[in-house]
Amino acid sequence: MSSTTEQRGRNWFQALSAGAPAIAGFPASLLVADSLLAGQPVRYLAVVADANNPFPRARNGEVGLLEGWGLAKAVDDAIAADAGRSNKRALIAIVDVPSQAYGRREEAYGIHQALAGAVDAYARARLAGHAVIGLLVGKAMSGAFLAHGYQAQRLIALRDPGVMVHAMGKAAAARITLRSIEELEALAASVPPMAYDLDSYSSLGLLWKSLSVEQIPQPSAEDCARVEDCLTQALADIASGSKDLRGRLGAPNRAASSQVRELLRAQW
Template identity: 60%
Template sequence: MNTDNKIRGNGDIWFDLFAGQFRQREGQCASVKVADGVLDGQAARIIAVVPDPENHYPRAVKGEVGLLEGWTLGQMVNEAIQEDRDKPVKRAIVAIIDVPSQAYGRREEAFGIHLALAAAAGAYANARLAGHPVIGLIVGKAMSGAFLAHGYQANRLIALNDRDVMIHAMGKASAARITLRTVEALEKLASTIPPMAYDIANYKTLGLLEELIDVADPKHPTQAEVQTVKAAVTKAIETARREGVMLNNRLGSPNRASTSLVRERMKAEWNAA
């Protein structure tokens, strides 16, 4: 294990755990790590967004997904699609996810961060539709537009069961401001409304997670814990190959009953027309 894990992001740590022996791709921006290799018999490309203190854009130094990251993610995923175009079995794409936010800044907005993040999300969707099993492994924060760009389009999502692992549209302080509440009041409300909650256990009740895995300390996992996570990712790859490219597996949770009802009524109206 690395001795500097306390100052490294979870995404960086788990990228190395998965791709330490893989062939590292070079030449892209330093905040996007990419490696190709074989994961338990499955060809795979591992991708992570990591902190870069020397990032050209100051708003993206802590692992945020900004202009460079969005365009680079799109390029790295599209590259895999092109390279595997004529192969009967497409390599898996594993997104290691620990992204605190998209990069907020005037330059980012002026230079079209919405286009950069859309390029990344579109590439992941295209990879899935082209037959690449796309697996998202959430090892830290999966927040806001950063998660939409890096991982949300996955066939299957797996998360570590840890208090610092969270998925949400925005941070607590921002959500409190926009709802005119204190953070304490927001947390109280979220305890009764699962989609508003920040803890990963509540998120799982929405039906979007394939698996939630206990790891005592995500920054210092045991070898047994690492093997458990790798086995879960391998299983998810096999399931994605078997069940196809759509995301129907995300439907059916009791906490998404209204979503299912709306979908059924829209389908009925569409067929009637």
């Protein structure tokens, strides 16, 4: 059973938002709710499957036109509502997205602009003083992850084979690289950026913490409490440290990235 079929994003949204009413005005494929976490205001956001989505390519949890612009609005609304406040709500992106929506209509109507709008909103939220956390409960693939979750100051992933991070799915990557899936997996064993597993992703310095729970598809009360505790730690870590994304550098497999930045600073 795929993570999309399991509706992990929806289930974790409902568990963490603890019955808080979903905010109206967004497509059925985007869930948004305001709640409290350890006494702090937070806004949970999740892109979920919607069999009745008017865009067929976005019916299985993909991030498409409606979802991209919807995310941008949900984040922009939080920025505007909290402007001038010292205690700004945190944004917690619950991530289970198999891909961006691939379709002729999506390309014609500017999916690149819709997803860029979501990225821009999350980035501006960080710059405006909102803590942003990405919670990976399922797939975090391609442009969908870039639009929803990747701009977070802290990324937390649940440990499970169904939680995968990559630029594209295995079948698509195999076609692009002219390899079989088996050959691709063999290559991934020695080239971390090609791998899908969390340990390889963590070796790139991008993952703040991974967490084991008992029931990932349908979280129990204990699972929810464990994740909430981790989210609370992440909020405290953001409050006491850097508000930008520099914490992602420094891992051994990001040495080249650090060197490039040093050379650019020396030249500019």
